[in-house]
Amino acid sequence: MKSHLLPDFIVERIEDRCNKCGVCVKQCPWGVYSWNDDKTDILIDYTKCVGCQRCVIYCPNNALIVKPYYGSYRPNSYWTKEVILDIKKQAEQGGVLLVGTGSDRPYKVYFDHILLNASQVTNPSIDPLREPMELRTFLGRKPDQLEIEIKDDDIEIKTELYPNLVVETPILFAGMSYGAISKNAFLALAMAAKEFGTMFCTGEGGLPKDMREEYGPVAIVQCASGRFGVDPEYLNCAAAIEIKIGQGAKPGIGGHLPGEKVTAEISATRMIPEGTDALSPAPHHDIYSIEDLSMLIYALKEATNYEKPVFVKIAAVHNVAAIASGIVRAGADVIVIDGFRGGTGASPKVMRDHVGIPIEMAIAAVDQRLREEGIRHKCSIIASGGIRCSADVVKAIALGADAVYIGTAALIALGCTMCQKCYTGKCAWGICTQDPNLAKRLNPKEGAKRLVNLLRAWSLEIKDMLGGMGINAIESLRGNREHLRGIGLEEWELRVLGIKGAGE
């Protein structure tokens, strides 16, 4: 069948700069560049280009420009180019449209309609360069009250405390499985978490045995519906366990890791045969209710001798506040809420773009609900899904989160350019691929350095923002909505977010 699809990108070569070195041919996994028969010229088939910019960065002569293909249909603000192309693609292939990364739709970004406060005159701002500023965060259940005993100069806590995680900055790496991402990318996240004093989540693909001793203590291991690689040692080597119910990019559905990505090493980690599809059912088939969820939470606590906090991760959906209340009552120590901008290695486009609610709304609603019910201290909240910068972190925490997960931002630090082709397994940057030749492009040590730099940069910025508000501990910011004002928001939006409008 003749394809009717328009190209996505166009490649321009500045001819007098190109010396036909062939780097682009080597670097492009999509097949855009090829030598002609007598190897005197490089041919360009730009219809295969996905816009990952790998060739542009690696061209030693800066001879390449990759830009969106500008040819288009008759302008139409209803039947847009994207709509037309999607229909054509489905008419040709007859399947569910697959995409990678979080939604790129122009829904309102609430983070960009919220402004932060700063101290002026009436209370002094704090200079974080000279004064102590606390970003350390404790994640887990807190006691109803604290009994202490004072002996001479010593204060002793009498209350038995629940297990908590300690992170040096309120930013953790979100669940991205080994299988979805390469071993090198996975390793880079683990190394960075360890170096900076934060944690990474394994996603549902298990934790390779050779990483357990060194990185188990900074790993949040996931137990998802496929239960891949879940064994007692996996659970016990970790810092915490996360039950994954849902994901912001595809709430309510399971996942299919295609058989061609299940290589020998991945099959060993997931404990399934090589080449088999790794199918994650949509629900956990032992969880059909809050009571069932409670049963799995306590099964995991039993399996780890009550030594580790248990997280429950859900996608932000319409009744998220009521669901979160149930999750706390079921015994979860931490709730992870993944907003509809949450990333993914592969999701049906229709789910990614049309299901869920914004993380800002979800966090505010959940925090409010748990406070009203007097159970906010019983769990920590991690906001996830589309956190792009330190200001988003601060706003999420002021809306009620304890900490945030970053996934996409971490991958961008590693080299990702958001080309959205993660599901093809051909990632030119060595992140979302199991092809050894591509995966080796990512050096885990260098990757970890980039991630540590990012965490350091954001942490410095967070301290600046806190100091500006006159706050010296991140804990004092949590749910502190007085420090937020809305701009360009309607009455109901301000109400749900629990914030005033600018000037109020």
Place this chain on the structure above:
Amino acid sequence: MRFVDSFLEGVRPIDEIIKYAKIEGEVAEIDARDLKHKELNDLMRECVLRGARKLILRNVCGQRYIGTRLFFNPGVNVEIIIYGTPGNDLGAFLSGHRIIVYGNAQDGVGNTMDSGEIIVHGRAGDVVAMAMRGGKIFIRDSVGYRTAIHMKEYKERIPLLVIGGTAQDFLGEYMAGGRVVLLGLNLKNGKHKSHYIGTGMHGGIIYLRGKVEDYQLGKEVGVVDMEQEDWKFLENIVEEFCGHFGNEIKVDKDEILGGKFMKLIPVTKRPYGKIYAY
């Protein structure tokens, strides 16, 4: 709304409940009548830490997660004998232990079980052997719904579930590996009633003794002929089954093997490979 943690509330410390256990050398006997879920598991762990390798639990009545807490590194193997009715998630995440139940079991037997053995002299509830990844489970009578969902295997680690009676709907859904043997010993007319057998199955084998119609099978599973090695496998399994329950069920190995068996395997390892547009 008061916050109730029904699981942890009122759990007594070990000192207060140790009186329910009698430890003599490697054998510990526990009277579970007055113990809450967690108390029983606390006590079992304590007994093992004090050297017990055989735990006899009496008057068990609904206590959950029996065997789950006994993960030690390096591993120890314990035999757990249960009189009464163990609660949900019996042997969840089980690591190497042997559990024998004289009575019925509830839901979630062997949930995500890693290794070891569970033998139930009675029936079991729903989600038996969910995501099981190693070890063996023998159930004398029937089981409930959603049995062996997403059971999986890796190389020589092949979990085994043997059911003397029949199963309800969704047997072997999403099954990714392992062996399920359904002996149908208590069928009245030789027909299983389960529907959606092997829906989404993409690995492993189900052996059924008795009859099921095509419409009872998921569309991802196919019926194939029994071969020499299948009979050899079944012979061993049935012998083991009769070793456990022979005295109670009054059926011998030859009688069981003389029945008609069906072998179900997935049509493809990649049932959902062709539903996407790229």
